[in-house]
Amino acid sequence: MSDLPRKAVTRTAKLAALPLGIAGRATWGLGKRIGGKSAEIVGRELQQRTAEQLFKVLGELKGGAMKFGQALSVFESALPEEVAGPYRAALTKLQEAAPPMPTATxxxxxxxxxGDDWREYFLEFEDKPAAAASIGxxxxxxxxxxxxxxxxxxxPGAGEALLSDLTQLSRFAKLLGPLIPGMDIKPLITELRDRVAEELDYELESQAQQEHAREFADDPDVFVPEVLHQSEKVLVTEWIDGIPLSEVIADGTEEQRDRAGQLLARFLFSGPARTGLLHADPHPGNFRLLPADEGDEGGEWKLGVLDFGTVDRLPGGLPPTIGRSLRMTLEGEAEAIYGLLCGEGFVKEDIELDPDAVLEYLLPIxxxxxxDAFTFTRDxxxxxxxxxxxxRSPAHQLGKQLNLPPSYLLIHRVTLSTIGVLCQLGATVRLRDELESWLPGFLAESETAEGTAEGTAEGTADGTTEAPEECEPVADGTAAQA
Structure with a gap:
């Protein structure tokens, strides 16, 4: 194929073809139905053709368009099967491969x-790419x-392409919405756009990967390859083989699925606690299932982790609010959890909700x-x-009134994406073990210790007292009685 399309008019035309193509195929489908084909058969053919075009356009454009496709691909498990089926194969391709750029480029x-003598860095170099992603x-x-x-x-031109694609995609957000029914596409695109500068900066990526490589150097469960060289547009790291998670999803054994799921959950929650960084791109193409090192007791699989271009910097680890709110919800403390959500800005000060309704909304999630162990499934x-x-559901009506504070946006997306991958795996995971080990505030004992050390005052929304009936934010972020 030709070089990465960089002209805005070219990329805009290709992206515009997505919603126009969807509309055209809908007209084609209507004609087929008039011609006598059943709506079900026509619908299936329509979705298949749409999926094929989606991969073709997003894959060829790379940049933000492909990044958008990858973000969508981890949510396909939430779709009804009649919709998910045709898209699954096309979107999964985006996790592992895309049309390559020319060798000369x-x-x-x-x-x-x-430098001119770049080949001297290598004893061997394979011109054919082993993998293609959104920006490299x-x-x-x-x-x-x-x-x-x-x-x-x-x-070349990846930065301009990312910004151009995501700008255009945001304009088409309403038309693209039907690709993932029930998901608000525009905030996803906005959040992806906010991360562009970081992902293009290989120095930042190198630092994040090295920090993880040092921390997990002797870890029996997780392996992060070391960085050997970094320059502005080139990053050289240790090579790892192993089974891509997309292959485990498609053909893995029950043992592989469960092990991959457990380690993915462990890495999600332990990473911020150990490194102060959250790996924020958890699609299956960024993970490998590796055989255990020789001599490791038990001989279980390890999780290889790739691509640290997008991370959330959390110097204190995940916010204790997450652990506390989980614990309070599990313990049925409706008033306390409502007070905490008010204090953290999840409920805006001009909104008043029923604490019991909020608890009922959260419990199934x-x-x-x-x-002790939960089997994540597509169903x-x-x-x-x-x-x-x-x-029509009460959950939908309540959910519309909740707010997601900006500091939680990326954490929220990463958590949802990881859950999506766990459901694609169909893994049985001892999630509670990981929460107890790594999530601040989840265990009551740890929160008590924190409260003592910090001199937590009576009346704050930390679960130690009843929360107020009405709450408004105050300067220190706690909830105070109005």
Whole structure:
């Protein structure tokens, strides 16, 4: 294929083809029905053709368009099967592969960033890419010291492409909405756009990956490859083989699925506690299931983690509010959880809700934390999505009145995406074990200790007293009685 399309008019035309194509195929479907084909058969054909066009356009454009496709792909498990089926194969392709950029372009980037003698860095370099992602592609090579490496090369013009795509996609948000019924597409696109600068900066990515590699160097469950070289548009890291999570989802054994799910949950919650960073791009293409190291007791699979281009910086780990609110909800403390949500800005000061209704809204969502082991399934997440998306349901009406503070946006998306992957895996996970080990505030004992150390005052929404009937934010972020 030609080089990465960079002209705004070219990219806009391709993206415009998505909603126009959907409308055209709808007209085609109506004609087929008039011609005698059943609505069900026509609908299936229509979805299949739409899925094929979606991959073709997003994959060729790479940039923000492909990033959007990857973000959507982890939510497909929440869709009704009649909608999810045709999209699954097309969207999953975006997690692992995309049309490559020309070899000459790859060489020119390496020459520009590593120098005319760039080949001296490598004993071997494979021109054919091993993987392609939204802003760069990966080549397998052998470093000058004999180690196998992954060489990530950023697409020329990737920054302009990302911004252009996401600007255009935000304009089409309403038309793209039917791709994922029940999901508000525009905030997702806005949040992706906010992360563009970080993802383009390979120095930031290198720092985040090195921090994880150091912390997990001797970990029996998680492996993060070391960074060997970094420049503006080139990143060289250790190579890891293993089974991509997308293959485990498609063909993995029950043992592999459960192990991958457990380790994914462990990495999600332990990473911020151990590194102060949250890996914020949890789609299956960024994970590998690796055989255990020789000599490891038990010989279980390890989780290989890739791509640290998008991280959330959480110096104190995940906010204790998350653990506290989970615990309060599980314990049925309606007044306390409502007070905490008010104090943190999840309920705006001009909104008044029934604490019992809020508790009833939250309980089904946190079911996985209520039991020792929970099996994540597509049926379960679909039932949750349907409950919240149905305009006639009380959950939908209440959910519209809740607010998501900006500091929680990325945490929320990462958590939802991880749950989506767990449901794709169909994994049975001891989630409560991970919450107790790594989530601040989830255990009452740890919160008591924190409260003593900080001199928590009576009347704050920390679960130690009854929450107020009405709450308004005060300067320290707690909930005070109006």
């Amino acid at each position: 790859v060489h020119s980037v390496l020459e520009e960033r590593l 592609q990966v080549h397998r090579a052998v470093w000058h010291d004999g180690r196998e490496v992954a060489v990530k090369v950023q697409y 946190i079911e996985p934390a209520e039991v 379960w997440i679909r039932s949750q999505a349907a409950r919240i998306a149905d305009p």
